[in-house]
Amino acid sequence: MLRQVSDQLQIATSGPGLTRLSGPINGAIGRSGLQQGLCVALAQHTSCSLTINENADPRVLADLEAYLHDLVPRERRYAHDDEGPDDMPAHIRTALTTTSLSVPFADGQLRLGTWQEVYLWEHRDAPHLRQIALHLIGT
Amino acid sequence: MLRQVSDQLQIATSGPGLTRLSGPINGAIGRSGLQQGLCVALAQHTSCSLTINENADPRVLADLEAYLHDLVPRERRYAHDDEGPDDMPAHIRTALTTTSLSVPFADGQLRLGTWQEVYLWEHRDAPHLRQIALHLIGT
Amino acid sequence: MLRQVSDQLQIATSGPGLTRLSGPINGAIGRSGLQQGLCVALAQHTSCSLTINENADPRVLADLEAYLHDLVPRERRYAHDDEGPDDMPAHIRTALTTTSLSVPFADGQLRLGTWQEVYLWEHRDAPHLRQIALHLIGT
Numbered sequence: 001m002l003r004q005v006s007d008q009l010q011i012a013t014s015g016p017g018l019t020r021l022s023g024p025i026n027g028a029i030g031r032s033g034l035q036q037g038l039c040v041a042l043a044q045h046t047s048c049s050l051t052i053n054e055n056a057d058p059r060v061l062a063d064l065e066a067y068l069h070d071l072v073p074r075e076r077r078y079a080h081d082d083e084g085p086d087d088m089p090a091h092i093r094t095a096l097t098t099t100s101l102s103v104p105f106a107d108g109q110l111r112l113g114t115w116q117e118v119y120l121w122e123h124r125d126a127p128h129l130r131q132i133a134l135h136l137i138g139t
Numbered sequence: 140m141l142r143q144v145s146d147q148l149q150i151a152t153s154g155p156g157l158t159r160l161s162g163p164i165n166g167a168i169g170r171s172g173l174q175q176g177l178c179v180a181l182a183q184h185t186s187c188s189l190t191i192n193e194n195a196d197p198r199v200l201a202d203l204e205a206y207l208h209d210l211v212p213r214e215r216r217y218a219h220d221d222e223g224p225d226d227m228p229a230h231i232r233t234a235l236t237t238t239s240l241s242v243p244f245a246d247g248q249l250r251l252g253t254w255q256e257v258y259l260w261e262h263r264d265a266p267h268l269r270q271i272a273l274h275l276i277g278t
Numbered sequence: 279m280l281r282q283v284s285d286q287l288q289i290a291t292s293g294p295g296l297t298r299l300s301g302p303i304n305g306a307i308g309r310s311g312l313q314q315g316l317c318v319a320l321a322q323h324t325s326c327s328l329t330i331n332e333n334a335d336p337r338v339l340a341d342l343e344a345y346l347h348d349l350v351p352r353e354r355r356y357a358h359d360d361e362g363p364d365d366m367p368a369h370i371r372t373a374l375t376t377t378s379l380s381v382p383f384a385d386g387q388l389r390l391g392t393w394q395e396v397y398l399w400e401h402r403d404a405p406h407l408r409q410i411a412l413h414l415i416g417t
Contacts (some may be wrong), residue, residue, distance in 0.1 A: 044252030104413035111320030135243035183391030274382035
């Protein structure tokens with residue numbers, strides 16, 4: 001019979017860029033005792049996001065970060081400018097990427113492709129402790 | 140035992156920009172009688188989208204709208220141009236943001252962060268009545 | 279009583295652009311025997327993505343592809359450049375769109391709007407055989 005489990009991750013980031021999440025999420029699946037089902041992750045913030053991208057070459061992550069940095073310029077005139085020059089760009093970067101992800105799992109592991117990793121993408125300059133809400137449904 | 144509930148929201152928009160959705164979605168969770176589970180929302184259109192962003196300062200919403208307006212210029216030459224200059228940009232803006240969102244809930248409320256709100260993002264110039272399909276699974 | 283079904287689609291693409299997925303996904307719902315529920319689709323790659331957009335005018339799809347091609351230029355200097363000039367742009371295009379989609383279904387069909395179609399968006403130049411993980415929960 002299907003059942004559900006709620007969980008929560010706390011992930012430390014170290015400024016702009018991508019932090020691996022597949023391991024911590026697979027850990028939560030392990031704690032749940034579920035083998036097959038659906039995992040939903042929600043970054044509970046408006047200046048970081050979730051994404052799935054390449055797991056092998058760290059230069060891909062550097063290129064992703066550099067591209068997004070240029071796409072959302074700090075030099076633009078923002079009305080919301082009182083929390084620092086990286087704040088409003090961080091909100092926009094969040095809107096252009098994704099706050100929630102849904103990934104099936106089987107055999108107690110996310111059903112990711114060979115080259116895929118789930119990442120938390122920090123968009124602020126300062127290190128942050130980020131909260132990820134997890135919800136698992138399965139057997 | 141887990142059960143599911145389907146629901147539907149109709150949301151009136153007033154041209155380009157963001158309309159709050161967390162209240163109406165929490166209302167649907169209340170109607171369902173479910174306390175803990177997963178909520179999926181789907182905007183059933185191709186010229187508006189769903190996003191989660193900052194709930195406190197309206198200037199953030201103005202900056203988001205202004206940025207996306209500039210990122211997807213109306214002056215660009217589009218092949219699909221017979222539904223008005225705001226139409227093809229609206230399809231592109233939809234593709235760059237998100238049509239479906241999955242958010243866990245607990246105690247009958249979305250498990251959002253302190254500063255988060257779910258928004259419907261209207262990308263057309265004219266006011267529209269938008270349909271949001273909801274699906275809830277939980278207990 | 280709710281139950282879950284895992285499935286897998288293999289979709290052939292023919293270079294950059296959008297391939298219809300609603301039919302194959304509705305086929306998987308049919309195979310599952312489920313009538314009402316939630317469908318999650320995950321593209322198990324880092325150089326293609328999923329999106330929901332207009333189903334009627336093929337010029338919309340041409341405009342979407344042309345816009346994204348220009349937004350993520352091949353001429354940019356990328357650190358990860360050893361898999362061809364279309365490779366790092368494909369990873370960025372994936373990050374700007376969506377790898378997983380959640381869509382409710384009823385009467386054995388996705389609850390899409392009148393003008394909506396689920397698409398697989400190929401971001402590489404070469405044709406590929408793409409894997410889509412599906413997970414269905416419902417009755």
